[in-house]
Amino acid sequence: MAEHGQLEERALIERCRKGDDAAFGELVDHYKNLVYGLVYRMVSDRSRADDLAQEVFLRVYRGLPYFRGEARLSTWIFRIAQNVCTAARSRRPADVSLDQDDEGRRRYEPAANDNAFGGLELRDRLEKAIAQLPEPQRLLIAAHYLEGVQYETLAELMNIPLGTVKTHLYRAKKRLRELLDA
Amino acid sequence: MTCDDVLEIVEAIAAGDVEVDSTLRAHLETCPRCASTLASARRLETLLVARAKPKAPDGFTQAVLARIRQEQWQSEERVDRLFNVAIVIALLLVVGSVIALTNVDAALGAAGTVWGMVASASGQAVSAAAPVFLTYVAAIGLLMSALVMWWWADRRVSL
Numbered sequence: 001m002a003e004h005g006q007l008e009e010r011a012l013i014e015r016c017r018k019g020d021d022a023a024f025g026e027l028v029d030h031y032k033n034l035v036y037g038l039v040y041r042m043v044s045d046r047s048r049a050d051d052l053a054q055e056v057f058l059r060v061y062r063g064l065p066y067f068r069g070e071a072r073l074s075t076w077i078f079r080i081a082q083n084v085c086t087a088a089r090s091r092r093p094a095d096v097s098l099d100q101d102d103e104g105r106r107r108y109e110p111a112a113n114d115n116a117f118g119g120l121e122l123r124d125r126l127e128k129a130i131a132q133l134p135e136p137q138r139l140l141i142a143a144h145y146l147e148g149v150q151y152e153t154l155a156e157l158m159n160i161p162l163g164t165v166k167t168h169l170y171r172a173k174k175r176l177r178e179l180l181d182a
Numbered sequence: 183m184t185c186d187d188v189l190e191i192v193e194a195i196a197a198g199d200v201e202v203d204s205t206l207r208a209h210l211e212t213c214p215r216c217a218s219t220l221a222s223a224r225r226l227e228t229l230l231v232a233r234a235k236p237k238a239p240d241g242f243t244q245a246v247l248a249r250i251r252q253e254q255w256q257s258e259e260r261v262d263r264l265f266n267v268a269i270v271i272a273l274l275l276v277v278g279s280v281i282a283l284t285n286v287d288a289a290l291g292a293a294g295t296v297w298g299m300v301a302s303a304s305g306q307a308v309s310a311a312a313p314v315f316l317t318y319v320a321a322i323g324l325l326m327s328a329l330v331m332w333w334w335a336d337r338r339v340s341l
Contacts, residue, residue, distance in 0.1 A: 021247060028243045036238035050239060057246045058253065126229050145230050170193035177219075177226055 009073050016064050028057050031074065034146060035081050041142035042085040044127065052088055056081045071159070078157040082139060089135070122180075129179035137172035144169060183209045188216040196223035261334050268327045279320030 015023030035056050040049035059080050067076060130141055143149050143157065151169075155162045183205050194200040202210070210217045 021250075024250070025243050025247055028246050032238040032242050036242065037236050040236040041233075046236075046239075049236070050242070050245075053238065053242070054246050054249055058249055061250050122229065123233075126226075126233070141230065145233055146235055166194070166199065169197075173193045173196075173223065173226060173230075177222055180226065181222065 006072075010069065013064060013067065013069070013073065016061075024061060027060070027073075031077050032057075034074075034149070035077065037146045038078070038081050038139075038142055039085055041130075041146075042138065043088060044131070048088070052084050053081075056084050059084065072156065074153075075157050075159065078143075085139070086135065125180055126176070129176050132179060133172055133175060137168060137175065140165070140169050141172050141176075185209075185213060185216055188213070189219060192216070192219050192223045195220060196227045264334070265331060268331060272324050272327045275320045275323040279316055282316040 012023055012027055016027060032053070036049060036053040039053045039056065040046065043049050043052060056077070060077055063076075063080070067073070071079075130138060133141065140154065140158075144151075144154055149157075151162055151165050155165045158165065160168075188206065188209055191200050195202060195206070210220060
C-alpha cells in the first residue's frame, strides 16, 4: 500500500516536472493543510502563515527539478517548511509577552479558580509557553498535534529515530508544564 | 517504584504511551506529588490536543499557482529584456561590420595606432585578412548571442 503511494507520488512528481500545473495543484492540495498548519503554529499569524505557506510551495516548485527522491516528498516539503519558518523567525523581532512587563515580571497573577477566563487565559499562556521553547521542540509540538501526524510520521519527517522523537516531545512537554506552573 | 521512576515517565503516561499497571497505580494512589504531576501532565496533553488545527484558507492552491505564474511571467520578462539587449548588440555588430567592410581604411584608421602596430608587426598577410577578420568577429558575436538565447530558452523549458 505504501509502495503504491510512493509510485503515485513519483508519477505526480514527474508530471510536475513536465510543467503540468494541474499536477502541481494536486500536490499543493495534498500537503497544504500540513504545511499551513505547521507554519501557522510556528508564526501564530494568519496572514503571515498564508504568505509563508505559499512561499514553501514556491520553493517546492522551484526545487522539484532537483529533487532526487532520496527522501520522501513529504519529508522534503516538511524540511522546506522548517527552513522557511526558521528564516521568517530570524527576520522578525522576538514576540512581546502580553502578561509580562518590560523587565519580565508578571503583570498580574491569575486566580487559581478563575473559571470565567480560565480556558482562554490558559490557552493564551500555553501559546506563550510554546513560543519560549527552543526551535526544534517548538517544531515537534507544532507538528505532532496536527491532524494525523503520529510519532512514526514525525520520525520520518525529521529524519530522526522514533525514540528520539518521543524523548524530545516528552522533554518539550515537561518544559511546558514547568513554564505553565511557574 | 519510586517518585523518580514515575516522574521520569509522567509525560509518556499522560500521552498514553505507557500503560498504568498495578504497581504504578498503587504508587499514584499513595503519592499526592506524583498524582498531582500526572494530573498536570494530562491537563497539558488535553490542551495540546485541543489546540486549534488551522487549515489552509479557501483558494490557497489557486493563490500558489497564481504566484508561480506571476514569477514565471517576471522571469520571462527578464529574459525578453536581455533578449532585446542581445538583439541590439548583435545589430550594432552587424552594422559595424558592414561599415568596416565598405570602408576598410577608415575602420583600420579608427582602430588607431594599436591596430597599426599589430598590422605592421604581422605584415602584409594580416592587413589583407583584416576585413575578413572583422566579419569573423561579427559572426562570432551573432553566434554567441544565439547560443546564449538558446541556453536561456532551454533552461526555461527544463524548469
